[in-house]
Amino acid sequence: MTNDIEKLYAEIQKGNENIIAQAISMVEDGTKNGLKLMKKIYKNVEPAYMVGISGPPGSGKSTLTQRIVQLWRKQNKKVGIIAIDPTSHFSGGALLGDRVRMNEISTDPNVFIRSMATRGSLGGLNSSIYDTVLIFSLAGFDYIIIETVGVGQNEIDIVKLADTTVFVTVPEAGDEIQAYKAGLMEVGDIFVVNKSDRPNSQQMVLTIEQLVSFKDEDKEWKPPVISTNALKNKGISDIKDWITKHHDYLLDNKLLKENRKQVIKAQMINLMEKTLNEKYIKPILEDEKFPEHIEQIYDKKKDPYSTVEELMPFD
Ligand SMILES: Nc1nc2c(ncn2[C@@H]2O[C@H](COP(=O)(O)OP(=O)(O)OP(=O)(O)O)[C@@H](O)[C@H]2O)c(=O)[nH]1
Ligand SMILES: [Mg+2]
Incomplete structure (x- = not known):
């Protein structure tokens, strides 16, 4: 392990995967050198565009992420993925290894996947998530996806980091949507009803469209509701296009700056x-x-x- 901060910085900037992984571990463990490194990165690096992908366990977030990343790769974009492991609650979801299985992109040198645990920190938001975003940004990643599982307050705190939040649900998640609708409406910029091959998916689209229509605090942005089938690659380019539209909207309205100040x-x-x-x-x-x-x-x-x-x- 190298302790020379300048050298670490330069290697991350070159995209050295081992050093990137090492640097993330340093900040996660709260080491002195990790802190020194972050102080330098903070003042020199603009965070890359952050996209939060959130939703109930098994709704298809990782599959969709993989598909979106494939489209970005065609445009030669580099992507960092942070998969948040929900250690803080029992979702009944699969083990972490299964959660982040993205076989088709995991060997691409321009895609970096990192899983992290939320350690129920006092403020909710675990600051090493944002540190990782900055390390990825130094490494030249164009987009950073933060995948969180669940729909509770913890997840909502994490996705508040993101510039654009994509909320993924499935036709049968009606009860969860109702239970968390206030929080979802607060953070969801784009809604996706995945598994459109299943019954009642159109009904779910309508339900969310109706909820979204009551969202009036920022009238300028009407969150779209997109129907997808991640397995058959249907609707994925719509998600990608809406992410770009939302990015443009934030820039045009000077909201990107505002969001990032909130994160700080x-x-x-x-x-x-x-x-x-x-x-x-x-x-x-x-x-x-x-x-x-x-x-x-x-x-x-x-x-x-x-x-x-x-x-x-x-x-
Ligand atoms: N029928 C159907 N199955 C899908 C679709 N998208 C994903 N799946 C399947 O749903 C299961 C869960 O997909 P994941 O992408 O792992 O879902 P996830 O939301 O990342 O799961 P967690 O991270 O564990 O919460 C897998 O078996 C996928 O193959 C879809 O559009 N239709
Ligand atoms: Mg997953």
Whole structure:
């Protein structure tokens, strides 16, 4: 493993796959060198275009990703894929190895696939996901796809990173759509009803179109609802074209900048919470006197409010 930051930086820039993988591990593990590297990358690198692909387990996100990437490859675009492993909940989905199986693109040197775990961090958003985006961007990737499985708050926090979010569902996911519709409407820029070979797919398209029609907070962008069959490669170029249209829309309305400032804000909050936790909360919890506080509170000699004020005198 090389520790020379300049050298690491230069090798990533050249697209050296081993070094890219190594650099991602460094930031995931929170090493000092990983931090040094990120400080340099942050100031020199503009993030590539980020596309979030989200939806219920098994809806076809990876298959669609593979198909979209194949179209981008025809245009000579380089693509980084980050597959988020949902360690934080039991989706009943397949094991990670199966989740990210993208056989047709995995050997292409211009496609890099990385899976990452969400470690239920305090702020929701795991900052090493964005660090990975920046490492990929330094390596010259044109697009970065972030695949998340599920439809809960955790996933929504992650896809907020993306410039364009594609929400993939299937004809039989009606209950999930209803349960999470507020969140989905908030983040979904493009809706896909995959597995159009299955019954009631047209009904699902109509249901989502109806939900989307109530979305009025940004009237300029009406999210399209696209019917696809990933196995038969139907509707894929529509997704690709709508991603481009959404990108143009964000640029025309200066929203790309806005979104990225929001991401910076989220990352700042995340880092502050992490720092607070590591520098203040953890030492208190690990202090041998801590159990005494609990005993005293239990014995009604103290209360938790005054104890925390005493332990963290922040005024
Ligand atoms: N019938 C049908 N099956 C499909 C279609 N697209 C994908 N599949 C199948 O659905 C299964 C799940 O596909 P994936 O692409 O792994 O789905 P995913 O959403 O990435 O799955 P997770 O990452 O585990 O949540 C696979 O067996 C695919 O072959 C489609 O359009 N029609
Ligand atoms: Mg998958």
